[in-house]
Amino acid sequence: MKKIINQPDDFVDEVIDALLIAHPGWIKAATADRRALVRADAPKAGHVGIVTGGGSGHMPGFLGYVGEGLCSGVAVGNVFSSPSAEQIFEATKAVNGGAGVLYVYGNYGGDVFNFDLAADLAEPEGIDIKTVLLTDDVASAPAERASERRGVAGMAFVFKCTGAAAERGDSLDEVARICAKANDHCRTMGVGLSPTILPAAGKPTFTLPDGEMEIGIGIHGEPGTHRGKLESADAIADRLMGQILGDLQAPKGARLAVLINGLGATPLEELYLLFRRAAKVIGDHGLSIARSYVGEYVTSLEMAGASITVMLLDDELETLLAAPARSPLYRDWLLV
Amino acid sequence: MKKIINQPDDFVDEVIDALLIAHPGWIKAATADRRALVRADAPKAGHVGIVTGGGSGHMPGFLGYVGEGLCSGVAVGNVFSSPSAEQIFEATKAVNGGAGVLYVYGNYGGDVFNFDLAADLAEPEGIDIKTVLLTDDVASAPAERASERRGVAGMAFVFKCTGAAAERGDSLDEVARICAKANDHCRTMGVGLSPTILPAAGKPTFTLPDGEMEIGIGIHGEPGTHRGKLESADAIADRLMGQILGDLQAPKGARLAVLINGLGATPLEELYLLFRRAAKVIGDHGLSIARSYVGEYVTSLEMAGASITVMLLDDELETLLAAPARSPLYRDWLLV
Structure with missing residues (x-):
């Protein structure tokens, strides 16, 4: 521990x-x-x-x-x-x-x-x-x-x-x-690379061998949809974005907000690698990114892993997303 | 990995x-x-x-x-x-x-x-x-x-x-x-709980058995001043604050800025536990906290661990610390 x-x-x-x-x-x-x-x-x-x-x-x-x-x-x-x-x-x-x-x-x-x-x-x-x-x-x-x-x-x-x-x-x-x-208008999908240990229990909530990943994992370690050998950042982003965009069915030309969320132990650098590929996939689908967020927004203690959230924007949601907000723990940056 | x-x-x-x-x-x-x-x-x-x-x-x-x-x-x-x-x-x-x-x-x-x-x-x-x-x-x-x-x-x-x-x-x-x-006016001291793995090397930069900690570790895993069994959050904060305040020699009544920095894999909750004890130690020394920062500011890839930084303020530094600043990755919250 x-x-x-x-x-x-x-x-x-x-x-x-x-x-x-x-x-x-x-x-x-x-x-x-x-x-x-x-x-x-x-x-x-x-x-x-x-x-x-x-x-x-x-x-x-x-x-x-x-x-x-x-x-x-x-x-x-x-x-x-x-x-x-x-x-x-x-x-x-x-x-x-x-x-x-x-x-x-x-x-x-x-x-x-x-x-x-x-x-x-x-x-x-x-x-x-x-x-x-x-x-x-x-x-x-x-x-x-x-x-x-x-x-x-x-x-x-x-x-x-x-x-x-x-x-x-x-x-x-x-x-x-x-x-x-x-x-x-939101779709999220995550990947876990290591389990979480609850402070009171002192042992992992589930097992995930080193070098494996669980696609679709929940923020309490709920089982995902695929477990296998850890893949590259690009391959992981492709998997997550495929599911997300397939489900979201955004019309061509739509504007999106994208959030790459770290689950706790994953370095910011790696979150940016996922963002990079997500941006590529979004462009390839004829969609565009209006607002980008990369960091820790909702974690699972010290779980290694990340999730990608895509929100389909319209004028109403984009205005609300851009409105001022402030708390000591919330980051809101106007990007792009 | x-x-x-x-x-x-x-x-x-x-x-x-x-x-x-x-x-x-x-x-x-x-x-x-x-x-x-x-x-x-x-x-x-x-x-x-x-x-x-x-x-x-x-x-x-x-x-x-x-x-x-x-x-x-x-x-x-x-x-x-x-x-x-x-x-x-x-x-x-x-x-x-x-x-x-x-x-x-x-x-x-x-x-x-x-x-x-x-x-x-x-x-x-x-x-x-x-x-x-x-x-x-x-x-x-x-x-x-x-x-x-x-x-x-x-x-x-x-x-x-x-x-x-x-x-x-x-x-x-x-x-x-x-x-x-x-x-x-700044003093920092850190604690490491796990090593870092460089992407190109693929193996840890140093070894630190599970359940041990290294007090005084550097942000590239440079050796610290004490290695031993992992202690409680309060005991760790006491160790770090003892060294920091002993070295800083802040006059009674001085105002401080405090930064609890995560090294990469340590949850925000744990950083707040360190802040809590640091605040207690500062109060016990007859000092006060003018500004508080808790989060990741300078990391070491996925190292588990944290550091505490204390800055001795005067009017000049406090004014500069409170001036507007903005980048996509820098958090600056006026607290207390």
Whole structure:
């Protein structure tokens, strides 16, 4: 094990403690256990609140997307475990500015269960709740069952567009419409090169021999669609882009946003190699890149690997993607 | 080997190719081989140019610090190898706006040799050159031989302050003074948990058994000052901060900037755990944190590990650290 940690059971609470010390002007705790964190300026009267959440171990995933023009609050579970309904409910109340609250989170059983329970708690309090599930992982179910797919790095684009809509004062119906559209326009597929070790368990969540890769792996190590000998960066990008573009069916001439996401242990240099080939494939398909993002956006602790997300843009989504956003952990660069 | 690469010999050139595709509005190549990259708006007439450079494999190190309020140009060597004098000279000419050029780079033999040669080429062309060596790694030589120390993650702070001085139009003497002062005010110390594998060699640069750590390790795997069983995050932070603060001798009440830097494979969560303990130690010493940075700033390919950098601030350095800066790979968040 190669982890810089203290007691494994304290891992999540200590990370939250550190975030609150490092970034006091950005987030505040909405509960005594500090597992519900919200924007320092929450609630924003008259604005839709956006609550996300999920297991820990994905930073900057979830926690890093609470900020201006992004989500309003987050409920923080243990490593790879859903937050509780109570924590989600507390985040909901803390971001409720009277215009309703949107829940947007990855399509995982535990999260769905707890967010639905939280909605049941919120509605008697007069808080309008709408829910959008993130389902961008093309490897996790075929196109005809796209609603069953898991949510992965596409959340960076979805949070960005949805947060921009809420920031400008759109209604709950409108924010939810944009969120669902942004999710529908995203496709992601990943590759894993090494397993993840949970701090409390101290051993790998799955095995993957050195020199092998798993195409289509999930951000908790869920099995992918192909396991085999590690291939070149170009061959991996070709595999991922083939699936993504085949599923997305973007019309010729379309503008795309592209995100190359590192899963934790993969150097930035290698992410750029994947970007390079993805850009070539996109050009060969008669498509163009309007915005490029390369870095770590949603990780899986120290997993070696990466994912590629492609978002099909239209004027509405491109405007929202380009709107200002700011949190200590979110990078947003206007490129190309 | 768990690398997402193509032909190892093409690694650096393909990364540069990707950067130029992803960020065309930010950098441009100054040479046909594209190993000298400069700001898209270079040269800036009447402004001091700042040229850095070094081996590849440290991203966002070097390449990521070319931008507004940062460096003007970079010469890019092979992995962990110095760029050539010719590449440095080409970067120098491309950023020369008539006010002189500052060389600022890590204190490594190959880099010193080639930058000095480049200065010899530039001076007959009428370009004033000054040089500041980065020497922030406290583990690499004792305090009485501080000028022999290596340069590591302190470069993020030094580039930031120096770039801000050049951006506002300071003279070459003044930019060089600020650069040397910023370097003198920085102390860094690192810990490694796993070796790095060079793409071309395909095997580890050194051995470090699983479950061990090397305190004081350099960003190319240079030996540190202590090797032993992996300790807790708090114990590691105590070791690093003890050396750093002992060497820095900051006066009671001083304001500090703190940077927790990931070496490549260490999750952001773990970097925050180090930050948490560093903040505690700083408070216990009667010092305070004015600015916090947590993330990857200078890496060593896929090495697991981290470093802590502390910069002693005064009004001048704090103002420069807070000035606007922008490149696709540099994060600058105003915190606390």
